[in-house]
Amino acid sequence: MRPLTRAIRSFALMTALAVPLAPAAAHAATATHGRLTYTHGTFTASHQRVLAVAGTVNARDTGGYRTYDGRTTRWGVLYRSETLSALPPGGVTAVGRLGLSRVIDLRTPTEIQYDGTDRLPTGVAATPHPVDDTGLYFLMRQVVGSKDPAYQQATLGDGKAEERMRTLYRGFVTSATNRAALGAAVMDIANSTGPVLFHCSAGKDRTGVLADIVLRAVGVPAAVSEQDYLLSSGLRAASDKALRDQLKATGYMQNPDLLIPLQEVRTDYLSAFRDQAVQDYGSFGGFLTDGLGLDALTLARLRAHIVG
Template sequence: MRISRTRTAAGLAISALALGTLPAWAAPTETTAASPARTVAAGAPAAYQGQVPLQGAVNVRDVGGYRTYDGETVRTGRVFRADALSKLTDADLTTLSRLGLKTVIDFRVPAEVQYDGADRLPAELAPVSRPVTDNGLFTQLITAIGAKDPVKQEEMLGNGRAAAFMRDVYRTFVTDSTNRTRFAATLRDIANSRSPLLYHCTSGKDRTGWTTYLLLRLVGVPERTAVADYLASNTYRAAYDAKVREALKQGGMMQNPDLIIPLQEVRTDYLDTALSEATQRYGGLQGYLTKGLGLDAGTILRLRERMVD
């Protein structure tokens, strides 16, 4: 009983530290949540190389492998993050089967699924549809490209408008009650599941990136490491996204396909926007998690017990 109580107390303390809620003297000065993500990301280590190599998806990764504040390690093989799974090959399905997944959560809205196709999964799996609004991002992108009009595309995406639109998307992660409900449901699924789980959106970088950032912070991973994992989508997606831009130019769809780079990338500025909104509405990340998402101490402890060695 004493060991159990000690582990429980330690779990709560580490989770509090990860969320920057302990006194300043108790937290590592370079990784406190009070520091802007842009600042702490500057010296961040390379993201853990947990990629699951697939032919039909480029941003599929094991969330595990990171060290926590107290020197423990986030377990591998428990939770995976991904981009769209609609173009998986037969070989990909074999690879996916080896992960032992029992749950696949799809954050895409119906328009994305209709355009890109439903998940292609091993026979024993069916996706759980849990759409998180992209604030019209997908429609915005399709409309801009479909116009084939460089003037209209510049008006829609140029002069910082694309990046501003992305910041608005991230605000909805905090302000939209349905989004909060679905992020919370996913974190509870992870806490309560004893089998491997995967969640994904279209590019595996924004809705999926935010979910992963929350999960890593909750289980005690330092801010700078969680930000590095978030930013790693730019590395995993770089070659594919460059090919998309080149195809748009060669196909006569866009004279300046670089206009969509802010929509293709993740940036600390976007993450900062969501975190600032969480501070404004809930007093910080912890308030967002406990009040905005409704996660109680028991759920947070179960997350840590499931995810950390």
């Protein structure tokens, strides 16, 4: 498949805009550890947190976060990443070393059709729990494919892209289908007997929300969980810029910076999800039980599995 065709295809996946364009840029993002600086703050990512998995830039461990009662989330138990559909053989081998008992795929069937199924080690299967993208998949195919600067500006400019993202995040709460998928994913994590990895396309929006749900449910403070969420922007920065540069060079967009709000994670996006959960269910706890259908036993198993 030609690189541009692949770029446009992958570009349309959800709001992920994730495509393995330039190997050098992808390697730089994977190897970036220590202090990461990006638009909305800084966060320290250790070598232990960011996984060295070829074919990924946003694969990481959720261990090492302190809970309200002074305990810590376990390393090597729960991982988050972008899609695993583009892993080279070395990446599959690296995933195999994680000893996964389960992979949870939050992508929609249409995304999987275009992007491909996960490339996983023998004996590891992906469990689908698709979370809807509120039509952004097809919107982005239309916007980028148009090559029309005026249409692109009218669709994404002047805060429209940001509002589409906030709508997406509110939809994680307001959609019964999305709540069922997220609840089932949490149940799978709670009931697993070994390490679990979950992902969407870029590992930032649906994956970020699921990570926020799980971390807060086991007692990690909301502010700490938010920092884990924001880390995606720093890890994805090089590959996201490479995509924008390619779209400009090939004439698909005169102003590819219109895409930045769709490529980044931002505090106000996460707040849209959190605020909607409280608005609809009274509290985060109410969202867990009444919104996601998680009972006390499931939440206790989740904490026992993740917190040391």
